[in-house]
Amino acid sequence: AEKETERLRKLRTKRELWIESYGRALLLQRKFDRVLEQIEVEDRDAPEIRAVVLSVRGEAYGGLGQDDSAREHFAKALEGTPKSASAMLGLAKLLARNGEYDLAIKYAEEVLQADQKSLQASLLIAESYRVQDQLVEAIVAFDRSLMIAPDSMPALLGKASTHISAREFEQAQAPVDHLLRLNSNIIPANYMHGLLALQRKEVEVAEVSLLKVLNAAPEDLRTHLLLGTIQYGRGSFEAARDHIGRFVVARPDHFPSIRMMAGIHLRLNEPLKAIHLLESVSEGNLDNAQYLALLGSAYLRTGDYALGNEYLEKAIELEPDMAVLRAQLALGRMATGESGSAVEALQEAVDLGQNLIQADVLLILAHLKQKHYDEALIAAQALIQKHPESPVPHNLLGAAYLVQHQLDDAKTSFQAALGIDEGFHTAHLNLAAIAVRTGDLDVAESHYQRVLKGLAGSERALMGLAQVALRRGHQQEMLKWVQAAHDVHPESASAATLLIQSQLKSGEVLKALVVARAFSDAAPKSMAATRLLGVALLANDKFSSALTHFTTYSDSAPDIAEPWYMRAEAEWKSGDMAAARLHIERALFIEPGSFPGLLLATRISAADNRLENALVHAGSLIERFPESAQGYKLKGSILQRMKRPIDGLNAYLQGYEVTPNQDLAHAAYRALIQVQRRDDAYALMRGWVQNHPDDRGGLMVLAMGLQGDGKDDEAIATYEQLRAVDPDNIIMLNNLAWMYNDRNDPRAIDVAEHAYQQDPEKSAVADTFGWVLVSQGQVERGLVVLQEASIRSPYLYDIRYHLAVAYDKVGRRQEARKELVRLLRDAKDFPLRKDATSMLEKIK
Template sequence: MKNLSLVVILALLSLPGIGAASVADELEAGKKAFAQGEVRTAVIHFKNVLKEEPDNVEGRLSLGQVYVEVGDGASAEKEITRARQLGLARDRWLVPLGKAYLLQRNFQKVLDEITVESGDASTVQVNILTLHADAHMGLGDRDKARQEYEQALKSNPQAVDAILGQVSLAVIAGDLAGAESNIAQAKKLGPANYRVWLMSAEIARMQKKFPAAEADYTQATKLAPWDTSAFLGLTAVALAQGNTDKAKQHLNAAAQIAPKHPMIHYMRAVIAYQAKEFPAAEESLQQVLKVAPRHMPSQLMMGTIQYDKGSYESAEGYLSRYVAEYPDQVPAAKVLAATYMKLNNPKKAIAILEKAAAKSSDDAQLLALLGSAYMRSGDVSKGNETLEKAVNIAPDAANIRTQLALGLLAEGETSQAVTELESAVELGQDVIQADMLLIMTHMKQRDFDKALQAAAALAKKQPDSPVAYSFMGGAYLGKGDKKAAREQFEQALKIQPKFSGARMNLAAMDLDAGNIDAAKQRYHDILKEDDKNLDAMLALVMVAEKQENIEDARKWLLQAWEKNPQSIRAAGSLVNFYMSQQEGMKALDIANGIAAVHPQHPEALRLLGQAQLAADKKSSAVATFAKITGLLPNQPQAHHLLGMAQLENGDNTAARKSLKRALELQKDFAPALASLAGLELKANNHAEARRLATQLQQLAPKAVTGYLVEAASFQEGKDYTAAIKVYERGMAQLDDSRLILGMHQAHVQAGNKQKAEQVLVDWLGRYPKDNAARSILAGYYMQQKNNDQALAQYQKVLEVQPDNYIAHNNLAWLYHLKGDAKALKHAEQAYTLQPKLPSVMDTYGWELLHYGDKNRGLVMLQQAAVQAPHMPEIRYHMAVALEKNGRHDEALLEMKRLLQEHQDFSEIEDAKKFYEQINK
């Protein structure tokens, strides 16, 4: 009976009544046929029973159970409900009815109606717990589902359906090893349960263990030959292995069971698409979309086919529906954006691609497409910048193609099975601009001759485009041929007079030649035609900064931000400016604004986190950087940023965890290694700090941090000899003043005064303009009371750096000790440079007291004391000023309090003598 045609089946159903004696035989025959997998034969037998006896409870229940097995939930509910109304015992209809509800996705109905009663047998209770767990899964409450499965298995450790539920949870969580363990247990307990083998096959297929998947799907077909899911699974496995003929065989077997099943048509479309038989694929997809218009994989494939055919308007319709449903599917977004490019609508392409790039910032093909869209829209600067990023990621990307993951979901009313296919979609030269990528690759590799050849080839393809000539100008600049470069840029402007890329390059050449006015004029001309041109405004910022015109720089940065309020680059430039000017709250305001516009963009969030740190909002910064790790969980840079913020926030434990995570993702990620080594050093874990520092030295022998951390760990352990050896080893690799300064300090700590001086003297003999080292040497001479040498060194500091306020301040003290009125001049200069610094105010006030206006000196010292009441030296100087200004009682009272509160400071002996003098 299994292979009867529909005509024969209908003929059988029209036979006269079978008689009471035959009802029992028909019922038994139906159950036997179903047990042997002959579903259609079983249905005929059960319907014969019900035609003769419509109120036959056993017939209704049996037919309902068949419908449950084949996935027809609505028909199953109808038959089981009728059996229930006819008086079927509760323990027989309860679980099948629950399964019928699940098939129809009536999850809440399962929870409301399929409930445990006090008289229910333990097996019924376990089954209800499992049904409830399945319903919670359907409602998305995995935690509740997990609890119900565990409770079911606690009551009956052999409940296979509950074990399968746990398998599903493990798969969703990505724990395929746990899923495999559970499915192995299910196989032992339920070897005749076809769903066990079906799920086992799915797990194997996900892991690309295709032979194992094929074996398990085959076993499922033997146990449930009526179910299409296993045959569709076999089809998917065959396609994944490139065996189209075998895939067709399995699909034909599925079609014999359910010829109108939409997934049959869909898989036919997949096979046809892979063979580039687009008309056949399109016809099959139309069959799917007739009965399942929201089957998104079909929408995607249909859109892709329309794209390949050149029917771009039609492609847009299908693809936009898919992207609206699955906005995070980057491959689909690429094809939709490419479609917009074909329709000459680069702005829509940019809108799609910018969202995708925020989540897939390391996708070279995506960035290449976005760069091309920027170019087509006329934003040459962004185009170049984005294409450069693509080249950095994939230097060989000149012929980029895309692999579009279609994510085929094989789902029907009877089962769910997932298969994955990859289909290459050539997006076309006019979309990707492979020539541009090739040129930029050569430019990045500084192979300017090849860049010129590639640009010349592009100019032949697109003679009316200024882009190729602009690239040639850039290549000539790289070769140092400025005359030829200027000619190419000017040729680009002949083709398109308003082409900003060439104008910006010519302005840069003017700047390089020292012709600032000409450069500024070009930038202003660009802004007359495009008052939102960010490159021109930021270039004017650079010019203003070169001319040390901070307010002009501020003006252009504000204008850039006001004209481009959604630009992360404009916001970042303004944020960095404000932070450089110590205007932290203003920086935070801008950063908050751009993060509100781009709440999921890592770069916008990075700016916000840095601004929060600058504004001392450390906890908020940690939360912001944590959000970046959520967006980019596999990027070591993101975890490093979070770790540094956690360090700033004083949470070493969390910082250590984040930095280690960064190193798990990339074991040779030097910044995280350096930060972790520094953390361990601060935590006094010297051995671990040294281990990490040594690892860093091996990874980056020319980087200074590894040597500094290792040496510092020895210094903190008072092993100065070992520290000096590390500094010497570092100096053998690189010349870095930080190593010399560390070595100087180690010699000081070891008591090697002559050597401490000599290493700095020798270094300055080689690098006489190293003011950091010279300032340390001058300070060392002051500590050693070698004031003449200190004075000479500070004067040399000022020869290189006239505005060094520390040198002026210390020269004031040195001249004061010599009784030289030059002290006042240097103190005044230091105060002019740093008028709000208490130590500088103290020096200036002290020198005014001795060489200038005594009253003004007192006022200055009082202001310094108010700002720094914890500095006893300032209070001592203020007391002297009070005395010199005839305010004896106030001076006496201040000194009395000072000596009571502070028994040890640098000028304690002088302070005591002064107190004795005025307390007579």
């Protein structure tokens, strides 16, 4: 518009054709100085044009804040042309801007009398009424404006805004929809559309409109406030903090937003931030019960129960009839151990009769905590009478029965809760827990699955299904449910703990570390996360990093033994034995009878060659935990290191007699062999594997011992027993094939070939297979296998002797002789040297 009208000006066309349009175009762009530079009164101007020029200049002065000059120009315009619409409208705008609404309306009405289609005059009247909260008159004026121009955006926006101010939300919807049909990107229209949708609780619709506003106007504070409210209601407190935080920074005096922001900090477990924020607006709010209650709650969350309760008591003094304040005070008293006064405060809240179900719930829970079960039952039954339409009282009654192990009554109450609300998840979870306790695993599973249908990702349901799978012995299914719980709730201590323990037990230490890091990232302030990350790091031999986490753990809980012995273990593994000794002693001082503490103290002393100390700790371990094999095993190994093999053996045998155990059986066997009591060793291991036929290690050491002592029949039988449970054990197959071959047993070929197929590159196995083939008449085939083995391992002299025999058997005597000559030259001493020498003499 400016360009077109300026072109007319430069072409020196008549002023009346362009002067007002040019001036208005500049005014709308706030180019007030250019108006004053380029638009001036000329002597030849007609009175009407003169009035227009003076009015435009008056509005320019008004835009620059020079109100006196503006009034002077409007007055001159009206002096020359008393009915000048431009002058009266300009003056009316100036008056309205300065709060002189009645006079502004008077001038605008005069314009309308002269021109009933003056949209500017009608809008000015409507806005003047609106800002004075004369909402009925404003709506009438906006309707009049819309009769003049049905698509007028200012009129539609003004009417919608006025209806919203009057809380006439349904009437506001039509002008907002009209605006969005005209242009879906109008920022105020989208804001009001979101606001109205929020009033109707159409949260998703509201969010779409409000996000459209933010895309166009990222700093719009009203929109941030509404979006923050939406996210708060959803429980998305991090997102709410971002939106509300922007509003609070810009409007630090807006108490409702301050209050919401403090609540967000509390929800995010940031009580110190809530306190800092609330105390920044303490002036003028110390007589505000809501402010005091929020500040008191924040102090309770920091553990400052005295100050927290003090603020809550002040809030109750100001608002003695607010049941919710008494309920909060009760929580503070519970935290300080004042259960009696907490119950009194809750009873007072209930007696106020404000239908604050939370107070009744807390009262019942307080009775249960104090083990006042009869009072809890009475309170729950009273709550059922007060709220017969709610499943919550029945669920609480069931909980009261459950803690008293009255399972049938508890089940009836939980089922009554489901009769009111079939989708009440808590009752399903409680019924599932009862079913697990009574062994009805199918029933438990159905309840947990029902919860997941309505509440996908429920941690309790997922972990419950894991427990069901564990009870059924389905390890992989259990891990599947625990992994699902961890994926949805990486901050969950129970899911992370069970998953990490299972992974460490199965040797998946890297996976355990990944889970531990995810848990730590999701719950950075959790000591459970710090502990588990330390455990996973230790399992991955990252001793220094583990020590850092265990140090944090021990600093946070200096009066608990576990952090100290975990720290001591990391220090031991890191090589700092002095620190390890110091901190394991501290752990034992805190908890002298701790099994893990005594166990670790024994190991640390043994690793530090303080064998007498280690022996004392091992003795304490046996004395306090006689049913555990660990003490006997450690004592035996320590005594053996002290060159006391008989005493070590006796420790193993004593432990084995008290608590037969695989580790002790193997240790006692080795100790008996060491002191040359071989028959006793075989007798012990025979008894053990007879009762534990799946102990592969036990069968192997027994078979090898028997083989070494020439007890071939029993050795073969034991190898065959091992083959039944471990058919691919290459050492067993190799030894069994050799023993079969010594007896010319044709089974030797199949067994030796099975071993060879497991690892054809293993020269000792290839030697057995090749020699068995040669011995059993398959000489050509055996020769090939032995040649390959000899090339791979020329210093395994038995292979070369067997190769020479194979050459001789196929008639390649010259090659056999060469091989024997080289062998006797290279090998000055090997078990078959005499045989090799004799053979060479025969074939010279």
